Amino acid sequence: MTTDTVRPFGFWTALALVVGGVIGAGIYVVPTEFAGLGWTGALAWLLGGAGALLIGRVLTALVAARPDEPGVIAVIGDVLGPIPGVLVGWGAWVSYWCANAYIALTAARYAGALVPGLAATPLRQTITACLAIVALSVLNLSGLKGAGRFQVLTTALKLLPLVAVIAILAGMALTGGSAAHPVVIEHASFSLGGLLPATTLAMVAIIGFESASIAAERIRDPERNVPRSTMAGIALACLLYFIVCTGITFTVPAARLAGSTAPVALFIADHWGPWAGQAVAAFAVISSIGCLNVWVMLQGEVPLGLVRAGLLPGWLGRTNDKDIASAPLVIASSLACGLLLLANWRSGAQIMDFMLKLTAVSGTWIYVFAALAALRLRLVPAVATLALVFALAIIAGAGFEAAWLGVALMVVALPLYALAVRGTRGVVA
Numbered sequence: 001m002t003t004d005t006v007r008p009f010g011f012w013t014a015l016a017l018v019v020g021g022v023i024g025a026g027i028y029v030v031p032t033e034f035a036g037l038g039w040t041g042a043l044a045w046l047l048g049g050a051g052a053l054l055i056g057r058v059l060t061a062l063v064a065a066r067p068d069e070p071g072v073i074a075v076i077g078d079v080l081g082p083i084p085g086v087l088v089g090w091g092a093w094v095s096y097w098c099a100n101a102y103i104a105l106t107a108a109r110y111a112g113a114l115v116p117g118l119a120a121t122p123l124r125q126t127i128t129a130c131l132a133i134v135a136l137s138v139l140n141l142s143g144l145k146g147a148g149r150f151q152v153l154t155t156a157l158k159l160l161p162l163v164a165v166i167a168i169l170a171g172m173a174l175t176g177g178s179a180a181h182p183v184v185i186e187h188a189s190f191s192l193g194g195l196l197p198a199t200t201l202a203m204v205a206i207i208g209f210e211s212a213s214i215a216a217e218r219i220r221d222p223e224r225n226v227p228r229s230t231m232a233g234i235a236l237a238c239l240l241y242f243i244v245c246t247g248i249t250f251t252v253p254a255a256r257l258a259g260s261t262a263p264v265a266l267f268i269a270d271h272w273g274p275w276a277g278q279a280v281a282a283f284a285v286i287s288s289i290g291c292l293n294v295w296v297m298l299q300g301e302v303p304l305g306l307v308r309a310g311l312l313p314g315w316l317g318r319t320n321d322k323d324i325a326s327a328p329l330v331i332a333s334s335l336a337c338g339l340l341l342l343a344n345w346r347s348g349a350q351i352m353d354f355m356l357k358l359t360a361v362s363g364t365w366i367y368v369f370a371a372l373a374a375l376r377l378r379l380v381p382a383v384a385t386l387a388l389v390f391a392l393a394i395i396a397g398a399g400f401e402a403a404w405l406g407v408a409l410m411v412v413a414l415p416l417y418a419l420a421v422r423g424t425r426g427v428v429a
Helices: 011-022 039-065 072-080 082-114 122-141 144-158 160-175 195-206 222-251 254-258 263-272 275-308 326-345 348-377 381-398 400-411 414-428
Strands: none
Touching (some): 039 195, 039 222, 072 275, 072 348, 082 348, 082 400, 122 326, 144 160, 348 381
16 A cells, blocks of 8 residues: 555645634634623633644644654553543544534535525435535545545635635724724623633634644654644634634624624625625535535544554454545444434434534543643643643533533443453454
8 A cells, every 4th residue: 555545644734634624614603602702702712722732732742752653542542541542532533423413514504505405494404414424425435635635625715715804804904994894893891700611612613623633644754744734723723713703703793793693704795795695605615514524534533543553343443445444434424414313303403502512522532631641751741731721621611511421422432442352352362
């Protein structure tokens, strides 16, 4: 098998994975959630970005210290022991396919703004979302090289409307705004009590920057390219979130934002005309699909890394002729479609909103265990300590129910780990 098949990703594709995994559909709706938070929201983005950079430094230090491991989850298992490794890996895998259901549904809803027939009813939204998951699953099963090229393209395209927002804000700053569009409107003052919930909300949007460190096995020269792509990707994504979200919330009245389901489209349309709404909807679909592509890929990569580390049964890591772990990828995509169908059947909004929060908490446990592994290896100890405190604070900010269920999801993996250990003993015997 060629190097291009086993390690198809260079720096730019790894960067696209990080940026594409963080910037999905959320950036097109998150200004609504920050409407009225004012300076509290602005500081929350700065704290979230700083925390993400701390955690990113920990993740990359682990990969650089163990470049021959399949990825950071395998490093965690090697350093802290097999049970922590399988728990965090399984939690990540579950969080990815749950998040994929939400991302695909968001893409379907935006697609409905362009082609109403695709999302005219909840069932049609569900079918469109499932078709997106199936299409990207087929793309990834056909080889990571093609999936990587697709990721670079969608990442480049998704940044265009965000650049448009920045250009409008820069123009307002240079001209001093106007009566219709003042540079800064009245906004809420800083609230210390609201800072943790706001930072948790920001981290829900930012989470996903671990993709390069998890897929390190697929990246050429991982000890060099994983740290560069991860840190640059985090910095770029967080800067875009801060500028776009804060810029919009500080220049559009909170009442207007709170009632909008497409705040970026609202902002651009105010300045460039109503045609912008349709354009932004198209880019939101592209952005969602690009984000979905990252997590569909990791649906196979995470279990494959766990199998190669001896933490899950071997059948989960069987690969096709393109070195793709087909079984876990197909199973995860099927579960995501099943979740969509369940949400369509009953209590759809409540199920999807709760699953989004749950997946964010499950993803945060990766950061907790990574920080513990770094402390165990005495890698960047000061940074690892701060990252650990920050990650635990985010889990606490998400609420007890989501945190408890996140742990319950991870514990489900223990029977599979027992099967893996039994299988290994059988081979040795």
